[in-house]
Amino acid sequence: METINVFDLIERMAALIRSEERKKCTELGLQPVHLQVMDYLSRCNRYSDSPAALTKYLGMTRGTVSQTLLLLEKKGYIQKIADVNDRRMVHLSLLTEGHAILTKAHPADLYSQASVIFNSNNSQENVFVNALTALQKANKSQSFGLCKTCKHFTTSQDGFFCNLTKEQLSQKDSEKICQEHTVI
Template identity: 40%
Template sequence: MNRTHALFERLSALMQQAVREDAARHGLLPIQFQILGYLAQANRYSDIPIAVAEYFGITRGTVSQTLAVLEGKGLLRKEPDPRHGKRVHLKLTKKGEALLEETWTQRLDKAMPGDLNSREVLEEGLHTLLTTLQHLNNNQAFGVCQHCAHFLQEDGGWRCGLTGEPLDDRQRIRICREWRREAAPHG
């Protein structure tokens, strides 16, 4: 095993341990806690049950059961989509949002390089690695809306080039299941 493999393995183990501890502190299973974290970052195209299943690589049945538990605990609610019949959007309640206030992600932010340039280089390298692995494994990509090939900046705002719908400031910085790699710059 080379040093890079060892570092990723150790980082993965530490993050899994932190998720288990955070979840246990709130009487949740790790996947339940992770789903709440995902929904806190998901945009309106990605806060639906099928997107949760795709993101975590789990079955629709597992998602359905997990969502029922989280809804029963008052951590999320389902809102009908006025434009798409049976589709529901999953929204965190205030209680669900409060549960995510002190988690391993805040500890990770504290451990990241303070130098903005170093942080950007690290994030870009990790992003490239992630998208490459997702492609090699035939996984749904998921990514931040404003870094998508479909993202359009227009006079006075933003729009999704795939759906044609306008995007508000909050939506453009969230995770989207329709994300596609930006075209490489010509030059």
């Protein structure tokens, strides 16, 4: 019996995906990581729009993320705004230019491939979700789930509320990625 290494399988899938993404990206004149960053920024809430969160999400080092952000800022795709309360912290946001690039890049062949590949058995998507969750647990890294699926998320008559930060949440907030996300 051959011992199949799941880690190896995952890495090779990622390698294929990356090399495919690279092809797409060179046409647009940017790196895969740039799109990843902008995609994340379009899907994260105010607790998670920081370089530190990005670092954890992407699994890169702080230095690398810092460089990437510098470049994206210089190109006019994103914006940095210092936090009012904690002046160490920086909030990132996608500018209209960035949104434009993102929508231009998104409906790529890559995703049409994905649907072809996974449409037959989309119930198995859960396997991937579970695997990722398990890996995150083993690695003690955060889950980066949607706000409204979090343990700290509650809904009252005034709307939505986070029991961790003790703050009101908008409908939009609740549908975004949060780094404080905790599985119920």
